[in-house]
Amino acid sequence: MSASDEPLVKGRRHFLASATTLAAAASVAPALAHARARQPATAEPVEAAVVPFFGEHQAGIATPQQSHVYFAAFDVATEKRDELIAMLKVWTAAAARLSQGQPVAPLSGDGSKEPVDSGEAQGLSPARLTLTFGFGPGLFAKDGQDRFGLGARRPAALVDLPRFNGDQLVAERTGGDLCIQACANDPQVAFHAVRQLSRLSYGAARLRWAQPGFLSSNRATHETPRNLMGFKDGTMNPDRANPKVMGDFVWAGAETPWMQGGSYLVARPIRIALEHWDRMKLAFQEQVVGRHKDTGAPLGKQGEFDALDLDANDADGNPVLPENSHVRLGAPELNDGAQILRRSYSYDNGLSFTAERWPPWRQAMEFDAGLMFLCFQGDPRQGFIKIFERMSKFDMMNQFVTHIGGGVFACPPGVQEGGYIGQALFAQA
Amino acid sequence: MSASDEPLVKGRRHFLASATTLAAAASVAPALAHARARQPATAEPVEAAVVPFFGEHQAGIATPQQSHVYFAAFDVATEKRDELIAMLKVWTAAAARLSQGQPVAPLSGDGSKEPVDSGEAQGLSPARLTLTFGFGPGLFAKDGQDRFGLGARRPAALVDLPRFNGDQLVAERTGGDLCIQACANDPQVAFHAVRQLSRLSYGAARLRWAQPGFLSSNRATHETPRNLMGFKDGTMNPDRANPKVMGDFVWAGAETPWMQGGSYLVARPIRIALEHWDRMKLAFQEQVVGRHKDTGAPLGKQGEFDALDLDANDADGNPVLPENSHVRLGAPELNDGAQILRRSYSYDNGLSFTAERWPPWRQAMEFDAGLMFLCFQGDPRQGFIKIFERMSKFDMMNQFVTHIGGGVFACPPGVQEGGYIGQALFAQA
Numbered sequence: 064m065s066a067s068d069e070p071l072v073k074g075r076r077h078f079l080a081s082a083t084t085l086a087a088a089a090s091v092a093p094a095l096a097h098a099r100a101r102q103p104a105t106a107e108p109v110e111a112a113v114v115p116f117f118g119e120h121q122a123g124i125a126t127p128q129q130s131h132v133y134f135a136a137f138d139v140a141t142e143k144r145d146e147l148i149a150m151l152k153v154w155t156a157a158a159a160r161l162s163q164g165q166p167v168a169p170l171s172g173d174g175s176k177e178p179v180d181s182g183e184a185q186g187l188s189p190a191r192l193t194l195t196f197g198f199g200p201g202l203f204a205k206d207g208q209d210r211f212g213l214g215a216r217r218p219a220a221l222v223d224l225p226r227f228n229g230d231q232l233v234a235e236r237t238g239g240d241l242c243i244q245a246c247a248n249d250p251q252v253a254f255h256a257v258r259q260l261s262r263l264s265y266g267a268a269r270l271r272w273a274q275p276g277f278l279s280s281n282r283a284t285h286e287t288p289r290n291l292m293g294f295k296d297g298t299m300n301p302d303r304a305n306p307k308v309m310g311d312f313v314w315a316g317a318e319t320p321w322m323q324g325g326s327y328l329v330a331r332p333i334r335i336a337l338e339h340w341d342r343m344k345l346a347f348q349e350q351v352v353g354r355h356k357d358t359g360a361p362l363g364k365q366g367e368f369d370a371l372d373l374d375a376n377d378a379d380g381n382p383v384l385p386e387n388s389h390v391r392l393g394a395p396e397l398n399d400g401a402q403i404l405r406r407s408y409s410y411d412n413g414l415s416f417t418a419e420r421w422p423p424w425r426q427a428m429e430f431d432a433g434l435m436f437l438c439f440q441g442d443p444r445q446g447f448i449k450i451f452e453r454m455s456k457f458d459m460m461n462q463f464v465t466h467i468g469g470g471v472f473a474c475p476p477g478v479q480e481g482g483y484i485g486q487a488l489f490a491q492a
Numbered sequence: 493m494s495a496s497d498e499p500l501v502k503g504r505r506h507f508l509a510s511a512t513t514l515a516a517a518a519s520v521a522p523a524l525a526h527a528r529a530r531q532p533a534t535a536e537p538v539e540a541a542v543v544p545f546f547g548e549h550q551a552g553i554a555t556p557q558q559s560h561v562y563f564a565a566f567d568v569a570t571e572k573r574d575e576l577i578a579m580l581k582v583w584t585a586a587a588a589r590l591s592q593g594q595p596v597a598p599l600s601g602d603g604s605k606e607p608v609d610s611g612e613a614q615g616l617s618p619a620r621l622t623l624t625f626g627f628g629p630g631l632f633a634k635d636g637q638d639r640f641g642l643g644a645r646r647p648a649a650l651v652d653l654p655r656f657n658g659d660q661l662v663a664e665r666t667g668g669d670l671c672i673q674a675c676a677n678d679p680q681v682a683f684h685a686v687r688q689l690s691r692l693s694y695g696a697a698r699l700r701w702a703q704p705g706f707l708s709s710n711r712a713t714h715e716t717p718r719n720l721m722g723f724k725d726g727t728m729n730p731d732r733a734n735p736k737v738m739g740d741f742v743w744a745g746a747e748t749p750w751m752q753g754g755s756y757l758v759a760r761p762i763r764i765a766l767e768h769w770d771r772m773k774l775a776f777q778e779q780v781v782g783r784h785k786d787t788g789a790p791l792g793k794q795g796e797f798d799a800l801d802l803d804a805n806d807a808d809g810n811p812v813l814p815e816n817s818h819v820r821l822g823a824p825e826l827n828d829g830a831q832i833l834r835r836s837y838s839y840d841n842g843l844s845f846t847a848e849r850w851p852p853w854r855q856a857m858e859f860d861a862g863l864m865f866l867c868f869q870g871d872p873r874q875g876f877i878k879i880f881e882r883m884s885k886f887d888m889m890n891q892f893v894t895h896i897g898g899g900v901f902a903c904p905p906g907v908q909e910g911g912y913i914g915q916a917l918f919a920q921a
Contacts, residue, residue, distance in 0.1 A: 133840075170722070171786040174775025181770055182722025182785055183838075186715040187708050235845070235857070250679075251708035254720075254840055258859070262770055270857050273842045279616055279680035286615040291683075293599070293611025341610055341691055346603025356611055357600040409612075411562075411683050412841050413702045416664070428664070428699050430687070 112189040112248075116162040118477040123193030124313065124326050124404070124439050125303045128278060128288075129246040132408045133253040134330060134435060135273040136239025136470055139202065140266060144211045148489055150267040154196065154260055155483040161256045164189030167263070181262070184255035190247040192256055196484045197328050197472025201240035216488060218319035220327055220442040221473045227455040229466065236272045236332055236468025244328070244437065246406075250275060272468065274332050276408025276435040287359060287367065290434055291335055291409045292463075294352050295359035298367055299390075301402050312402040315441050315473075321487035324476030326439040329403075329447040331469035332410065335433040340463045342422045351459040353388030361390065373397070387459045393450055403438040403446040410435045421462070433464065443471055541618045541677075545591040547906040552622030553742065553755050553833070553868050554732045557707060557717075558675040561837045562682040563759060563864060564702040565668025565899055568631065569695060573640045577918055579696040583625065583689055584912040590685045593618030596692070610691070612684050619678035621685055625913045626757050626901025630669035645917060647748035649756055649871040650902045656884035658895065665701045665761055665897025673757070673866065675835075679704060701897065703761050705837025705864040716788060716796065719863055720764055720838045721892075723781050724788035727796055728819075730831050741831040744870050744902075750916035753905030755868040758832075758876040760898035761839065764862035769892045771851045780888040782817030790819065802826070816888045822879055832867040832875045839864045850891070862893065872900055 114122045141147060157167050164187075168179035203209070203217035243260060247253040254275065261270055280288040287295040301308045315322040340348070349355055349362060359367035363375055363383040371394055375383040384391045395402050415431035440446030455461065475485045543551045570576060586596050593616075597608035632638070632646035672689060676682040683704065690699055709717040716724040730737045744751040769777070778784055778791060788796035792804055792812040800823055804812040813820045824831050844860035869875030884890065904914045 169786075171784070172774065174778070175773055177771055178722070178774045178777070178785065180722075181720075181766075183718045183720050184708075185718060185722070185786070186710050186713060188710060235843075249708045250706045250840070251718075251838065254861075258766065258770075265852070270843055270859075272857065273859075275840050275842060277679045279613075279678045281615050281617060283617075284615060289612045289614060291610075291612050293607070293609075293614070337610075337687065341687075342606055344604055345601065345607045348607070349603070355600070356607065357598075357614070409680065411679070411704050413704060414664075414699055423694070428701065430699075430702075432683075 112191055113163055114191050114193050116159045116194070116478070117480050120314065120324055120326075120477045121193075121195045121474055122162070122477075123195035123244055123246050124406070124474070125309060126191075126193050126246070127303070128297075128406055129191050129193070129253075130248045130278060130280070131246065131250040131253050132276045132278075132435060132437070133245045133250070133257045133273065134276070134437065135243050135245070135257045135261070136199070136271045136330075137241040137243070137261075137264070137268040138271045139210070139240040139268050141268075142210045144489075146267050147211055148483075150264050151196075151485055152483040153263050155478055157259060157263055158194040158196075158256075158484075161259065162189065162192050162194060164192070167259045181255065181258055184252050187249060187252055190249035190252040192245065192247040192252050194256055194260070195244040195246075195328075195474055197242040197244070197474040198485060198488070199239045199241060199470055199472050201238065205240070213488065216319075216321065218315075218322050218473055220315065220319065220322075220444060221471065222444060222448070224329070224443070224469075224471050225448065225452070227451055227466065229455055229461055231465050232468050236274070237470060239271045239470050239472070241268060242328070242330065242470065242472045244330075250277065274410055274435050276410040278408045290407070291337060291411075291432055292340060292348070292352070294348075294354060294356055295367065296407065296434075297405055298354075298359055299393075301404050303404070308402075309404075311441075312446070313404045313439050313441060315476075321485075322473055322475060326404075326441065326474050327443050327446070328472045328474050329436075329438050329440070329443055329469065330472070331436040331466050333434045333436050334431070334465045334467050336417075336419070336421065336463050336465075337430045337432060338423055339419060339421045350385050350388060351463075353384045353390035362388075371396075385459070387457045389454075389458055389460045392454045392458050398450050398453075399445075401446055401449045403440045403450065406437045406439065408435045408437070409433070436469075439474070541620055542592055543620050543622050545588045545623070545907070546909050549743065549753055549755075549906045550622075550624045550903055551591070551906075552624035552673055552675050553835070553903070554738060555620075555622050555675070556732070557726075557835055558620050558622070559677045559707060559709070560675065560679040560682050561705045561707075561864060561866070562674045562679070562686045562702065563705070563866065564672045564674070564686045564690070565628070565700045565759075566670040566672070566690075566693070566697040567700045568639070568669040568697050570697075571639045573918075575696050576640055577912075579693050580625075580914055581912040582692050584907055586688060586692055587623040587625075587685075587913075590688065591618065591621050591623060593621070596688045610684065610687055613681050616678060616681055619676040619681040621674065621676040621681050623685055623689070624673040624675075624757075624903055626671040626673070626903040627914060627917070628668045628670060628899055628901050630667065634669070642917065645748075645750065647744075647751050647902055649744065649748065649751075649873060650900065651873060651877070653758070653872070653898075653900050654877065654881070656880055656895065658884055658890055660894050661897050665703070666899060668700045668899050668901070670697060671757070671759065671899065671901045673759075679706065703839055703864050705839040707837045719836070720766060720840075720861055721769060721777070721781070723777075723783060723785055724796060725836065725863075726834055727783075727788055728822075730833050732833070737831075738833075740870075741875070742833045742868050742870060744905075750914075751902055751904060755833075755870065755903050756872050756875070757901045757903050758865075758867050758869070758872055758898070759901070760865040760895050762863045762865050763860070763894045763896050765846075765848070765850065765892050765894075766859045766861060767852055768848065768850045779814050779817060780892075782813045782819035791817075800825075814888070816886045818883075818887055818889045821883045821887050827879050827882075828874075830874055830878045832869045832879065835866045835868065837864045837866070838862070865898075868903070 166180035290296040412431040414428040417429040595609035674682040719725040841860040843857040846858040
């Protein structure tokens, strides 16, 4: 991508004007939060549709998974530390309002100004919107330059991801100095939130790549959701409600003080060759995954939540769970106990022109769809990297999936009222 | 797009095998419909989540708008009339099952075969899925060839759309011999349906272009939904519940007997330059649309549903509703009474690299988002074409929107049990 520089002076002035407007709006936000929240007359109380923004941890990690995501990665455009901090303060104030179901500013008002809120979420439920912010490696050093005096504060756990076997990462969907994971039970609410945050950062940051996604579940039956391969996905996730498990695997520890209580996010859009997958026999699909398609039970078991029996052999002496099956390669027992909190969504970008070297052996329009893989962990070196290093080489599923982009981000701990996202990073530097 | 031919012999055999499997499955469908429907234990009865597939008109036209669409256009790959008819029969049986919340075939079964249903909708609600089928001009004649002996039966109303002012149609998102509009209150259910229908047509038809979309509304307050420009969209739609209005404007009449009770669909993906729009002042946005952003009321009025006053002038003698405002140009009074039933959705394909010749004057990643415009009418010559001919030249909104593809389709009347989609077209030929 070769982008001409945007007019930074104009951009900065615009950004600072927005910041002033928003600061004024934000100063009255806490007191009016409930009074102004959207969805005045619903069966569900507004409170039930609101996930608190402020807290020990950022929302959107331990939060039960919503039905939609809008994931966005940004490049920081400013080279001034104070402008970066100002933007994070603006984002914090806006995120707190958006999470309550409030517009960033009223839709009506001074007609001679650009509306501060674009308006498409007006009247909608807060939809359990969560906004989770992360810092990419480029915030600490980029092209050898330490733009913000943060180089020495880069956590050891925020490693550049190695090149994995089979990676086909394209620049337009890879990297980012910052990221926002917007999740909500309404795609319009998630998109609206990122759009407002992007607008408020004009001149200070710009969108680099983005991917919307969805994950449907039946709220009545609480079944584990299925991804586009048709299999249940997430059965073996760590228990979000268990603080010990979350502390052991998901929350960052004290080794990098400003990250304590935060988490590291690995985001990878993974294209699935659906037309190819759909031509595989049922028994083969189940061997690839290591589970039965209908029930989600491990091969050889009856119940979805039955433990994997990694030692079971069939009558011929072959393992019931094939050596290269997806669930076996991901099993904690075979990865030094590693676990990651997966919070993935399916994506569907319509069609794209694809040359298939497998059935159906053709060049044609095919589904541009797959999995927006999102996972949180206390240290990627003991999480995603450990698990995927081997999986990328041996997983039978690799015949059907391609990692096409992504990034790694340090998501700082939660924000307290009056503070801002990542404050400890800047306060201590 | 230059696509190599797919192996038709294999493809046809595959298709016919699928057809046989499905025919067997479909034969037992009606009796078991309710017993096998998904979502066994929800607050909402399954019946409330099912829109009947069979009926006088196709579902998905007069049906209250669902929250998601997956719109897909296909090219017919076979040149044999009997294979085209066989495919339409298979689609009919599958659509009836899918509308009931049933998989096309059970997920478990003979492991030595490809699963007939890909499975990702298993366990989900029927989600008010509707499947609306349409026939494009290419079904009647393509490249001067009348492949299926249907040329003489092409309705006069199924005109090729003229080239409108500002059209920037790209081949990869334009045309199609057939279309399916899948709407549901769940994106995974809508996608699943088109995926199954596409699989069942391997060798007989192939996907040409597709666009998913969403439209969020607050079910508790019943407010008119807002599109991504942040304005309420659909306020002046014809009343779906009024048979006289539907007969006058939406349903096709007797001039083409096989289309009587059907409707003509114009589909146009319309990109919106959101970053440009977001930089416009509120008063200017409202002049462009001709309505207030907050309330949706016409300029100069208080209530959203107040009638447009096309003759009102302000103190300076200028029209309160600007001459080139969107609502004025679309007003039936100024279009010989023309009305169309709009059933549009917002779309959001992430970002794309865009060179902006307006603010923000840059080349960069911008939102690849807009409106998947869908409208139904009894005759496009008296509907979309009449209205848009003038709008495409004068609408102030054109500065912000670009039509990038689309097509026109004859959607035949509804199917009776035992019949198939478009049966009258083939029966009479």
